[in-house]
Structure formats: structure tokens, C-alpha cells
Amino acid sequence: MSFEDVSEALARGCSTVVIPCGAVEQHGPHLPLCMDADHADALAERIARSLDDALIAPTIKVGCSAHHLAFPGTISLRPETFEGICLDYCTSLARHGFRRILLFSGHIGNFPVFQQMLPQLRQAMPAGVEVVAFTDSxxxxxxxxxxxxxxxxxxxxxxxxxxxxxxxxxxxxxxxxxxxxxxxxxxxxxxxxxxxxxxxxxxxxxxxxxxxxxxxxxxxxxxxxxxxxxxxxxxxxxxxx
Incomplete structure (x- = not known):
């Protein structure tokens, strides 16, 4: 989408945006490192269509995977880095007029970090903006x-x-x-x-x-x-x- 496309969507009342999150980490000898990011990409489209009028932000492909670092190719963000990226996503989207921001992860290892960061994310939002994260492993x-x-x-x-x-x-x-x-x-x-x-x-x-x-x-x-x-x-x- 161009910025004009996003502006038109907001003007017609599209106020929900989905933020998919993933990971780049080992998945045994038979699957690629991109498994969780690919899963998040695919789920995001299904979620946005099912919610009728929602947009999808670019997937945050790297997550918190420190427990997988013994396996080569794994890339992990520190929890505070991941929280900072999510915060910057949310504040940018809220500034443009989105009022419901939905976070989910194809990597279950991000769920505890979501739980820890959610109060700070909500506190940082302007009045009338709701931030929701799925954390039920x-x-x-x-x-x-x-x-x-x-x-x-x-x-x-x-x-x-x-x-x-x-x-x-x-x-x-x-x-x-x-x-x-x-x-x-x-x-x-x-x-x-x-x-x-x-x-x-x-x-x-x-x-x-x-x-x-x-x-x-x-x-x-x-x-x-x-x-x-x-x-x-x-x-x-x-x-x-």
C-alpha cells in the first residue's frame, strides 16, 4: 500500500491493525529457520480478512530466541529490544489514527515477553487506543x-x-x-x-x-x-x- 492507500482506509473507518511477530531460530534438521515468521505472515492475512476491515503491519520477523542460540543461524533479540520495536510500531500506528492494535506471534517464546511489555505499551498509547496481545500458550x-x-x-x-x-x-x-x-x-x-x-x-x-x-x-x-x-x-x- 502507499501512504495514500492507508490514509483512505483510515478515512473510511478502518481503525484496526494487526502486528504479526515471528522468530528466526532453529527448527530441528528438517525445517528452516524462518518457520515462525512464515507462520505469522500466513496467519496475519487470515486474521485481517476475518476481522473484516483491518490492515496488516509488516511482520517483526526476529523475536526472543535466546534459548535456541546453541544452534547456528538462530538470531535473538533482547527482550528490551523486542519491546522497543513493538513500542515504536504501536506509537507510529496510533499517531496515524489506528485505535485497535493487535499483536500476536508465530513463536510461542515471545508470549512471556508480550505479557511483560503489555502494561508499558498500553500506558504509552494516547487516550482511546487499545493494544491487545495474544499470550495463551x-x-x-x-x-x-x-x-x-x-x-x-x-x-x-x-x-x-x-x-x-x-x-x-x-x-x-x-x-x-x-x-x-x-x-x-x-x-x-x-x-x-x-x-x-x-x-x-x-x-x-x-x-x-x-x-x-x-x-x-x-x-x-x-x-x-x-x-x-x-x-x-x-x-x-x-x-x-
Whole structure:
């Protein structure tokens, strides 16, 4: 869009803007580093269309991925850097007249940072501007499990990272990037609170040697389409509330 296109959209009452966020981080030996950013790009279009009259800001492609830095190619922002970028996005968009700013992430690792920054983002906005961020990781993983089961896959292969859900999603979004000959199982089962604390403090290699939480075996386009629909619906319903 040109600036005139945006101006015309605002003039006709389009006051909602979606800010997709992603990550550039390892996703096992079988998926590309861009997985989360690509997922966010695809979800943003579905969300904006479902909300009727909303625009999409450029995706913030790099997120907070310090726990993946043991794997080459991962790029991570400090939480304060990520917060600063989100703040600058929001203040710029609010200045132009957007009144509802919706943040979401294709990388679940950004959710805790959203939770921490949200009060500051809201405080920095002028009167009448609402900032919303989706942070329900339990709801997200649950939606994936139900979607995988509904498409005939094994919900126990859902772990949340480079698993059957994410691999199937990339078969839909960027199929040429998926390497089935490199499929490996990673950590299987639910991470305990202690394991989660260890992962955040010492990196994902403390719980999985290959960077996978879950198992990509059994991935398919049908599962990917079901997972995509499930998360898009989850986000749209949350933002409508």
C-alpha cells in the first residue's frame, strides 16, 4: 500500500491493525529457520480478512530466541529490544489514527515477553487506543493437539517445536522447505515446570539434543491445513472478545 492507500482506509473507518511477530531460530534438521515468521505472515492475512476491515503491519520477523542460540543461524533479540520495536510500531500506528492494535506471534517464546511489555505499551498509547496481545500458550498447544487428532494424526507427537503440527504447517505454507528425509523424534511428553525453567535458563539443548520438542513423523498437508484453521480461529475469537 502507499501512504495514500492507508490514509483512505483510515478515512473510511478502518481503525484496526494487526502486528504479526515471528522468530528466526532453529527448527530441528528438517525445517528452516524462518518457520515462525512464515507462520505469522500466513496467519496475519487470515486474521485481517476475518476481522473484516483491518490492515496488516509488516511482520517483526526476529523475536526472543535466546534459548535456541546453541544452534547456528538462530538470531535473538533482547527482550528490551523486542519491546522497543513493538513500542515504536504501536506509537507510529496510533499517531496515524489506528485505535485497535493487535499483536500476536508465530513463536510461542515471545508470549512471556508480550505479557511483560503489555502494561508499558498500553500506558504509552494516547487516550482511546487499545493494544491487545495474544499470550495463551496452553490454548495454542491444545488447539494443535485437537487439530492433529481431528486430521488423523497422533496428538502425542505435538510438543510445540518442530513437531507434527509445525512441520505440517510448513507443508502448507512453504512445502519446498520441508525435508522429510531428516525427520527425527525429539523430546516426547509434557515438559515439567522444572524442565521449562531449565530450558529458559540453559537453552533448549538441556531438554532435547536435536532442537525438537515433539515428533514430525506423520506430518501431512491435511494436518497442516487443520492446524492453520485452528490457530487462526483461536486468534480471531480472542481478538473479537
Amino acid at each position: 496452553t490454548g495454542w498447544i491444545g488447539a494443535w493437539r485437537r487439530a492433529v487428532a481431528g486430521a488423523g494424526g497422533d496428538p502425542d507427537h505435538v510438543g510445540g517445536h518442530a513437531d507434527i503440527a509445525e512441520t505440517s504447517l510448513m507443508m502448507v505454507i512453504r512445502p519446498e522447505s520441508v525435508r522429510p528425509d531428516r525427520f527425527e523424534a525429539g523430546y516426547l511428553g509434557t515438559l515439567s515446570e522444572e524442565q521449562l525453567r531449565d530450558m529458559w535458563a540453559n537453552g533448549i539443548k538441556s531438554v532435547t539434543h536435536n532442537g525438537i520438542i515433539g515428533d514430525p513423523h506423520g506430518s501431512s498437508v491435511a494436518i497442516g491445513e487443520r492446524c492453520f484453521d485452528a490457530i487462526a480461529d483461536l486468534l480471531v475469537n480472542a481478538f473479537r472478545k
